Each structure stands twice: as structure tokens, then as C-alpha cells.
Amino acid sequence: MMELLQVAKVYQKNSHRIAALENITLHISRGEFVLVCGPSGSGKSTLLLTLGAMIQPSAGAVRFNGREIHRATEKERTLFRRQHLGFVFQMFNLLPYMTVLENVLMGQVLRQPGDEATARQWLERLHLQDRLQHKPSELSVGECQRVAMARALIKKPQMLLADEPTGNLDAANAGQILTALSEYHRQGGTVVMVTHGSIGAIRADRTVYLEQGKLVA
Amino acid sequence: MIKQVLQEARFRKFTFLLSALAVTLAVALVVFFLTTSEASNRETIRLTRDMGFNLRIVAANTDMDHFWLHGFSDQLMPESWVDRFVQYPKFSFAHVTAALQQRLRWRDRQVVLTGLSREIEPGGKVKTAMTYHLAPGRVIIGYGPASALDIHAGQSVRILDTDFYVERTLAETGSEEDQWIYMDLESLQQLLHLQGKISEIKALNCLCLATDQQDPLLMLRDQLKQVLPQAQVIMNKTIAMARERQRLTMERYFAVLLPALLIGCGLFIASLSMINVRDRAREIGILRAMGYGSGRIVFLFLARALLLGLVGGLLGFILGALASLYWGPSVFKITGKTILPMYDLLFWSLILAPLFAALAASMPAAYAVNQDPANLLREN
Numbered sequence: 001m002m003e004l005l006q007v008a009k010v011y012q013k014n015s016h017r018i019a020a021l022e023n024i025t026l027h028i029s030r031g032e033f034v035l036v037c038g039p040s041g042s043g044k045s046t047l048l049l050t051l052g053a054m055i056q057p058s059a060g061a062v063r064f065n066g067r068e069i070h071r072a073t074e075k076e077r078t079l080f081r082r083q084h085l086g087f088v089f090q091m092f093n094l095l096p097y098m099t100v101l102e103n104v105l106m107g108q109v110l111r112q113p114g115d116e117a118t119a120r121q122w123l124e125r126l127h128l129q130d131r132l133q134h135k136p137s138e139l140s141v142g143e144c145q146r147v148a149m150a151r152a153l154i155k156k157p158q159m160l161l162a163d164e165p166t167g168n169l170d171a172a173n174a175g176q177i178l179t180a181l182s183e184y185h186r187q188g189g190t191v192v193m194v195t196h197g198s199i200g201a202i203r204a205d206r207t208v209y210l211e212q213g214k215l216v217a
Numbered sequence: 218m219i220k221q222v223l224q225e226a227r228f229r230k231f232t233f234l235l236s237a238l239a240v241t242l243a244v245a246l247v248v249f250f251l252t253t254s255e256a257s258n259r260e261t262i263r264l265t266r267d268m269g270f271n272l273r274i275v276a277a278n279t280d281m282d283h284f285w286l287h288g289f290s291d292q293l294m295p296e297s298w299v300d301r302f303v304q305y306p307k308f309s310f311a312h313v314t315a316a317l318q319q320r321l322r323w324r325d326r327q328v329v330l331t332g333l334s335r336e337i338e339p340g341g342k343v344k345t346a347m348t349y350h351l352a353p354g355r356v357i358i359g360y361g362p363a364s365a366l367d368i369h370a371g372q373s374v375r376i377l378d379t380d381f382y383v384e385r386t387l388a389e390t391g392s393e394e395d396q397w398i399y400m401d402l403e404s405l406q407q408l409l410h411l412q413g414k415i416s417e418i419k420a421l422n423c424l425c426l427a428t429d430q431q432d433p434l435l436m437l438r439d440q441l442k443q444v445l446p447q448a449q450v451i452m453n454k455t456i457a458m459a460r461e462r463q464r465l466t467m468e469r470y471f472a473v474l475l476p477a478l479l480i481g482c483g484l485f486i487a488s489l490s491m492i493n494v495r496d497r498a499r500e501i502g503i504l505r506a507m508g509y510g511s512g513r514i515v516f517l518f519l520a521r522a523l524l525l526g527l528v529g530g531l532l533g534f535i536l537g538a539l540a541s542l543y544w545g546p547s548v549f550k551i552t553g554k555t556i557l558p559m560y561d562l563l564f565w566s567l568i569l570a571p572l573f574a575a576l577a578a579s580m581p582a583a584y585a586v587n588q589d590p591a592n593l594l595r596e597n
Contacts, residue, residue, distance in 0.1 A: 045595065054506060054591040075510065082508025089594065093503035097228030098221070109508050151507075 001030040001190060002051060002159065007060035009046055009213075020046040022213045024060070030158070033181075033191045033203075038210035044194040045163055047210065051192055052085055052161050053077040082109045086152030088177075090164040092144040094136040100147050101132040107151035115154065122150035126180060142173025149180050159190040166195070218513065222520045229493065236489045237525040237532070240574050243482035244533020244566050245540060247475065252541035252559050254467055259552040261463040271453045274302065274418040274441070279449065288393040289318035289329065293414040296334075296402075298445050302418055303337050305444045312421040313337040314348050317405050317414060318397075323376060328362050329397045330376070332405025334415075349399050356381040357399040360389040377408050418448075479573070486577035490522065494585045501585055502593030511586040518585055522578035523571040530570030534563045 009021040020043045028034055028051075038044050049055040050062060053069050054077075062070040069080060081087075086107070094103045104119040105111070123129055126146040136144055145165060152160055162181065166174035182203070185191050193204070209216045226233040275284065276292035283291045299315045315334040320327060333348045349357050356376070358368050363386035368374060370385045381400065389395060406412045434452050441450050494501070504514055538558035546553030 049591045049594070052506065054594070078505070078508055078510050080508075081506060085506075085508075087503070087506045089503070091499070093499050093594070095221075095500055095503075097224040102224075106504075107507060 001032075001065060002028040003061075003063045004047075004050065004057075005061040005063070007050060007057045007062060009043075009050060009055060010058045019213050021050065021057070024213075024215055026208065026215065028159075028190060028192060030190055031185070031188050033185045033205045034193070035204035035207040036192060036194045036210060037207055038196065040196055042210040043213040044196070044210055046213075048161050048163050048192060048194050051159075052087060053080050084158045086155065086157035086160045088145070088148050088152045088160065088162040088165045090167040092136070092141075092148040094144055094147055094151075096136050099133050099135060100128060100139070103136070103147055104150045104154055107154040109155075119150065119154055122153055123147075125183075126150055126176065140173075142169050142176070145169060145173065145177055146180070149177060153180070153184060157189070159192065160184060162191065162193040164195055165193065218516060219520065222517060222524060225497075225517070226521060226524060229496065232489055232493055232496075233521075233525060236486050236522075236574070237529045239482045239485040239489070240526055240529025240570050241533040241536060243478055243573070244530050244570050245537035246478055248534050248537025248559075248562050248566065249540045249544075250471060250474070251562060252538060252556060253545050253548065254471065255559070256541075256545055256549040256552050256556045257467055258464065259555060260549045261459075272420040272437075273451045273453075274298075274420070274445065274448050275416065275451070277447045277449045284451075287320065287329070289316075289331075290416045293317075293411065293416055294448060296413050296415045298448065299334070299337070299415070299418055301444050302420075302441075305440070307440050312419075314419050315402060315415045316417045316419060317402055317409070317411060318416050319405075319409055321377070323362070323398075324366055326362050326365060327396060328359070329393075330405055330408070331397045331399050332402040333399060334402040351384065351399060351401045351404075353401055353404050354380075354382055355384045355400065357384055358386045359397045359399075360387050360395040362396065362398065363387065364389075379408055483573065483577040486522070486525075486574055487580055490518065490578040490581035491584070493521070494518065494581045497585075498588070498593045501588060502590045505590035506594065514586050515582045518578055518582035519575050522574040522582075526571030526574030527567060529574065530566040530568075531563075533570065534566040537562075 004024050004026045007021055007024040008019065011018040011020055024047065026034075026047075036044050036047060046055060050057055053062070053072065057070050060070070061068060064080065064084065067080075069077065072080065095106060098106065100123065101116070101119055104123060105115055108115045108119075120129070120132070123132060126149060128143060128146055128150070131139060131143060131147075136147070139147065145168070149165070152162075160181070165177050165181070169177065181191055181193065191204075275290040276294045279290040279292045296315060299313065303313055314336045317332040319330050321330050322328075333351070335350060336348060351357065356374065358374070362368065368383060368386060370383055372383045373380050374383055375381075376398070387395075400408075402415070406414060434450075437452070438450055441448065501514060541556050542558070545556040549556070
């Protein structure tokens with residue numbers, strides 16, 4: 001489904017050359033749950049953003065169902081994200097001026113009839129049915145992350161990219177997020193989740209480790 | 218998307234209102250200036266009008282030494298020349314009047330009897346009279362004889378065996394007109410046994426259809442020869458030039474003030490828009506991650522600018538119009554009361570202010586979409 005072939009990402013800052021990713025080759029199959037582990041600064045987020053076509057690699061190739069994403073134009077990559085990907089970030093990134101329901105609906109770029117009903121279903125599954133008209137500032141961090149989760153899932157993406165989604169949460173809230181991820185995975189969704197430590201509560205199909213921009217296992 | 222723009226504006230109301238305030242002030246100042254500049258033009262016209270007629274037509278054989286020394290012609294011409302003058306299609310004018318003037322020794326003083334006809338105005342327009350309109354049997358006494366002979370309004374005076382009612386006396390003007398006694402033309406013609414005679418035709422804003430390359434006075438003289446071959450024309454260029462200079466001064470003032478104002482307000486709006494872009498870095502990043510294209514993100518910022526331009530345009534027009542009504546009369550003493558809101562400026566305010574705000578916000582909007590979304594998300 002998605003493959004990285006000898007991908008490198010180098011940042012040049014003044015005279016400093018920072019290699020965020022080096023010679024990464026990774027194959028992710030449809031329906032697979034891949035956990036990417038590694039210490040802070042190991043390149044996990046860069047890897048995730050490269051998978052999400054948010055970062056253009058300095059070298060190597062990124063393919064999605066055979067399509068060369070690394071050669072795509074900005075417009076094509078935007079379309080690719082819109083059609084196939086869902087994102088969940090550690091900091092939620094909810095729009096502060098919108099209600100919970102509106103935030104979730106934002107996940108569906110091209111609205112269709114029935115989107116609101118779908119959004120309500122997801123929010124109910126994530127135990128947020130009483131919070132539909134609340135603003136993010138009125139929610140707990142756990143609730144915010146569940147809203148972000150619902151926003152990512154409303155369009156039924158083929159692949160969900162989660163960047164430390166439980167990093168800010170207590171055990172109970174983290175458990176709810178991981179349950180939602182597992183449920184999405186069970187329904188055939190592909191998950192790539194980045195974390196700085198192993199998460200016992202989740203059963204990933206595969207765990208890969210990154211250290212200083214390189215895959216070590 | 219429109220709803221999103223409105224929600225964001227409400228959420229960040231302080232910066233939104235600050236930006237709207239910049240547009241409001243810019244529009245208000247432009248509206249104030251344009252509204253009061255109309256009053257300024259009218260004021261100039263009134264002030265130059267009070268300086269007298271700028272065109273004087275007298276008989277060709279007038280002794281010009283006498284004319285300049287005493288302020289009127291010693292030669293007479295037929296009153297019918299007035300009709301020939303006003304009916305000539307190649308002249309345009311604002312006011313025309315006929316005058317008969319003659320010096321008289323009256324109660325041991327030198328005075329000038331001045332008879333004035335009713336003013337003839339183009340196309341039957343009703344305009345404020347420039348001269349005194351007196352009923353038969355009534356006179357206005359200039360400052361000189363009135364003060365020397367202790368004459369007051371309401372008294373009766375005898376001039377050449379005829380009694381006249383003094384309608385009023387005039388304040389000192391510091392010119393030869395202080396010695397004049399005014400009455401209606403017909404009364405003076407009867408008094409002097411000069412029926413059908415006048416000594417001068419006076420006109421204001423009389424123009425002939427000259428091109429830019431032609432001297433209007435030469436043209437006027439040339440054309441007048443065809444209508445009134447036995448008359449000569451004298452133009453007071455000072456009055457015409459004063460009006461033109463005043464108009465050009467206002468235009469220059471506006472030409473300097475307006476760009477400075479627009480640049481200042483534009484930079485202020487652009488700065489606030491840039492702050493808005495910075496505040497919304499995360500939002501831009503997540504929108505890009507979700508698959509929103511550049512066009513929709515630009516729309517968010519430009520629509521916001523259009524909205525604040527609309528709000529600022531409306532409020533600016535109201536503020537500018539109210540300021541004109543409030544302060545205009547204290548600036549323009551004569552015509553201030555005629556200042557009225559120019560409602561066509563409301564239309565232009567609602568069209569141009571949003572475009573102006575969108576233009577000012579276009580650079581920050583372009584900056585917003587050109588940022589690396591990965592960096593925006595990583596900043597978190």
C-alpha cells in the first residue's frame with residue numbers, strides 16, 4: 001500500500017546539515033498497524049509527515065498504491081491527503097472558534113449529505129454526544145483528543161497517521177484513544193502511530209524503531 | 218466557509234475590530250474630505266462671487282481713465298443689448314445684470330446713483346441674487362453718505378425731487394462703492410430721464426466655448442464683436458484665477474493626503490493580517506494536513522478582509538458623514554449649512570473599502586499558503 005524506498009531528509013540550517021531521516025526503506029501493507037518508536041529527535045515525526053506527503057524527501061521515493069507521491073505537485077499531494085489520509089496530532093489542533101461537531105465536520109473537506117449523522121455517530125462512540133455544541137476551550141484534553149480522532153475518522157481514510165496521540169493524556173483517556181484506533185484497524189484501516197515509548201495497551205502488527213534518523217529494527 | 222470566516226472574526230474580535238477601525242478611519246476621512254470639499258467649492262464660489270462680477274461690458278467709446286478712476290462708465294448704451302448678449306448661444310454665464318450709473322452732487326456730497334436691473338440667470342435657474350433687488354421707490358444708501366448724513370433704515374430721503382424709502386444702509390466696504398446709492402434700474406432711468414439706457418452689463422462666470430489653446434478673453438472679445446460691435450469687454454482675471462487656484466489647492470491637498478492615508482491604513486491592516494496569520498499557524502497547518510487547498514486557505518483570509526472592509530466601509534461612511542455635518546459648518550462659515558451626506562459615497566465605500574482591505578491582506582494571505590505546513594505543525 002505505502003512504501004518508502006531509501007528515503008532521506010536533510011535540513012540545512014546555516015552551515016549545519018541535519019539528517020532527519022537516512023536511508024529509510026519501509027513497506028506498509030493495507031490494514032496493517034505499524035508502531036514507530038524512538039526517542040525524541042530520532043526523526044519519528046519527520047517520517048510520519050513524509051508518509052503524509054507533508055514533507056518532500058531529499059532523496060528516495062514515496063509510493064502509495066504505486067503512485068509516486070514524492071514527485072507529485074502540491075495540488076496532487078493536497079488531493080492525496082484529502083482522499084486517503086487522516087491525521088491525529090499530540091496537540092489536537094482543533095479550531096478554537098468552532099464547536100465540537102463543526103470541528104469533526106471539518107475533517108470532511110467536500111461535504112456530503114449524511115456527514116453530520118456520521119460525525120454524530122463517531123462522537124457518540126467516543127462518548128462525546130453531550131459535547132456537540134461545546135467549544136474546545138470547554139473540553140478536557142482527553143475530550144479534545146477524542147474530537148481530533150473523530151475528525152480524522154469521519155472521512156474513513158485508508159490510512160491514519162497518528163503522531164503521539166496519547167502523549168498528553170492520562171491512562172483512561174489514552175485507553176479510549178487506543179481503543180478507537182484499534183477499532184478502526186479492525187475494520188480494515190491502516191494505522192501508522194508514532195510514540196516515544198512502547199504502549200502496552202495496543203497490539204500493533206509491527207513495531208519499528210528509529211534512532212538518529214535510521215531504522216534500527 | 219463564510220460561516221467559518223464569521224466565527225473566526227467573532228472569536229478574534231479584538232484584532233478584527235482593530236482592523237475594521239483602520240478601514241473605518243480611512244473611509245471616514247475620505248468621506249469627510251469629499252463631502253466637505255463640495256462645501257469648499259461652494260464656499261470659494263460664494264467668496265469670489267462676493268468679490269463682484271468678473272465680466273463687465275461697457276460702450277466701446279467709454280473713457281477708460283474715467284472708468285477705472287470712478288468705477289463706472291461715463292457712456293450709455295441701449296438696454297436692449299442685454300437681451301442680445303444673453304441670447305447669444307456661444308456664451309454661458311451664471312449671473313447677468315444691467316446697471317445705469319451716474320454721479321450726482323447730493324446734499325453737498327458726491328454720490329453715485331446706481332440703478333440695477335433684476336438678474337438674468339441661465340435656463341430660468343433660481344440662484345441667490347448677487348445684487349440688490351429693490352422695489353420702485355426704495356433705496357439702499359452706501360456707507361459714505363449714510364454715515365456722513367446720519368441716514369438710517371426706515372427714513373425717507375429726497376433725490377432729484379423724488380422721495381425714496383431707505384430700505385437699509387450698508388457697512389463700510391473700503392471701496393468706491395461706499396459712495397453709491399442703489400435703486401432699481403427703471404426708477405433711476407425715470408429719475409434721470411434715460412429710459413431704455415444703461416451704462417454697463419455685468420456678468421459672472423461668463424465663458425465662451427474656447428479650446429485649451431485659446432485665450433478665453435480674446436475669444437470672448439472676438440465673439441462679442443459679432444453680437445455687440447459697439448461694446449467692449451473687461452474681464453477681472455483676478456477673481457477667476459482665485460477660484461481656479463483655490464480649486465487646485467484643494468485637489469493638491471487631496472492628492473497628497475489621500476495616498477498617505479491609504480498607505481498608512483493599508484500597512485496597519487496588513488500588519489494586523491500578518492498577526493492573524495501568525496496566530497492561525499496551527500490552523501493553517503491542520504487544514505493543509507486535512508487536504509484543504511491553497512485557494513480555500515487564501516479565501517479564509519481574503520474573505521475576512523472583505524468582511525472587515527464591508528464593516529469599515531459602512532461605519533466609515535456614517536462616521537465621515539456625521540463628522541462633516543458636525544464640523545463642516547465650523548470650517549465653512551458661509552456654506553456649512555448646505556453640507557449634506559453624499560449617499561453615492563456609501564455605495565463606493567461598500568465597494569472600494571472591502572477591495573482595499575483585501576488588497577492590504579493579500580500579502581499576508583499569500584504568506585499563509587506559502588508556509589511549510591510541516592513546519593507549522595512541528596512548531597507545536
